[in-house]
Amino acid sequence: MHDIKFIREHPEAFDAGLARKGLAPQSAELIALDAQRRAAASESQAAQARRNEASKLIGQAMAQKDSTTADALKAEVADLKARLSDLEEQTKAADAALADRLAILPNLPADDVPDGADESGNVELMRWGTRPTFDFTPAEHADIGPALGMDFETAAKISGARFTFLRGGIARMNRALGQLMLDMQVAAGYGECATPFLVRDEAVFGVGQLPKFAEDLFQTTDGRWLISTSEVSLTNSVREQILSAADLPVRLTALTPCFRSEAGAAGRDTRGLIRQHQFEKVELVTIAAPDQSAAEHERMCAASEAVLQALGLPYRKLLLCAGDMGQASRKTYDLEVWLPGQGAYREIASISNCGDYQARRMNTRFRPDGEKGTEFVHTLNGSALAIGRTLVAIVENYQQADGTVRVPDALVPYMGGIEVLRARPYAPVGA
Structure with missing residues (x-):
């Protein structure tokens, strides 16, 4: 298994190592999958934070007997709950796709290993x-x-x-x-x-x-x-x-x-x-x-x-x-x-x-x-x-x-x- 952080930071070195084992470049595809995973995770975190914030505001609106605001916030929380479920599935799918790609790739050869195809x-x-x-x-x-x-x-x-x-x-x-x-x-x-x-x-x-x-x-x-x-x-x-x-x-x-x-x-x-x-x-x-x-x-x-x-x-x-x-x-x-x-x-x-x-x-x-x-x-x-x-x-x-x-x-x-x-x-x- 490979460190995706290393691949993000050193894509050329990663692809060069794979090339020595006879494989085509993989870093661009892996980085794209990682970007999808990170974007879904980031959006999920933001949605969760907003949901927590909205939940607190519902209590404040209720305390102030502001039913209109409370109802609007409740509707927003319900939408966020559904969105979070979708984002969780997207994050899991992106994680799995990246893990599956990384799992089949071979280790990179050490620097002192000679080049050769067979x-x-x-x-x-x-x-x-x-x-x-x-x-x-x-x-x-x-x-x-x-x-x-x-x-x-x-x-x-x-x-x-x-x-x-x-x-x-x-x-x-x-x-x-x-x-x-x-x-x-x-x-x-x-x-x-x-x-x-x-x-x-x-x-x-x-x-x-x-x-x-x-x-x-x-x-x-x-x-x-x-x-x-x-x-x-x-x-x-x-x-x-x-x-x-x-x-x-x-x-x-x-x-x-x-x-x-x-x-x-x-x-x-x-x-x-x-x-x-x-x-x-x-x-x-x-x-x-x-x-x-x-x-x-x-x-x-x-x-x-x-x-x-x-x-x-x-x-x-x-x-x-x-x-x-x-x-x-x-x-x-x-x-x-x-x-x-x-x-x-x-x-x-x-x-x-x-x-x-x-x-x-x-x-x-x-x-x-x-x-x-x-x-x-x-x-x-x-x-x-x-x-x-x-x-x-x-x-x-x-x-x-x-x-x-x-x-x-x-x-x-x-x-x-x-x-x-x-x-x-x-x-x-x-x-």
Whole structure:
């Protein structure tokens, strides 16, 4: 959500920011809607003031037995009452029209975000790790996975496309990864949470997914939404609150299932675990004061990178260009892990600073020390990591010629000492 006062005072800067995200100028329309809203509100206030004044004059006229004046004032008050009702409706309609327009507009990119229309404009900042070399042709996880327990056929029978049924050692690795990631983030200072998986409209609106991206989500018959990430629950845990400056930053983490319709992904990544309707992810969320958010963004990115480094997975860090960022973000880093089977880097984490965009939608503020007024907080979120894509990266980077997969050293204690995942036949029932 945007500050209409900023738009009134800086229309050129606002339109320039939208242009960097590929949108046409909006300020003139928004300012016109705001003018209608302000005019209706002003007229309503004036009418209410006159009504109060006329009501007092009726009493004075009655006391003076001036029935003619009293009757005229009563007629005026009746007219004003009807007019106030009309003005109230006009004000509500103007408020709603302005709010609806503001609600669908994306956040403005930060000044240090590069220009660009799509992923081709992203800037690579660094690479970490050495890509593995093989004395055989490395395979993709979707080809190795079934023998290791990635049962795509059973999942398709139960649920359809873009689901996976994990069995045996690979299922244990899925669980182990979640525990390793959570332990690392708790050690890094993020408070562990267990959140709801179903949320109401206002929670999804608060993070910027409604109203524009409803088709990307799953909704229940009673109107609740399945979370696409625990960012929704964690960020909304402070909605409609005024926080103390002393309590900031608030750092939170959770491991949850995530549900996405992948409405715009027809034909993309149909094989394997890359793009699923249901997956698990460890999420990081930070609620910060504006002067803390830039440092917290770097801190959060480092926390995500630490997981990849602990697992020995080569990756690169990108700064996304303005046209490739999400709706709520003002600055985003993507981490892309190397997948030998695909011979490409693929996204495994996205870490975003949303500024006060989500805070305005949630009405979340803080009171700076020594001040009476309040300011909107800044919100940040990031993956640490998506577990399915981490499984993909481990299988492809640690595969061996005989079809086995080495378990990364950091994960061995979480696997009960298992050091190698071995191919084995899996019956239709059981593991």
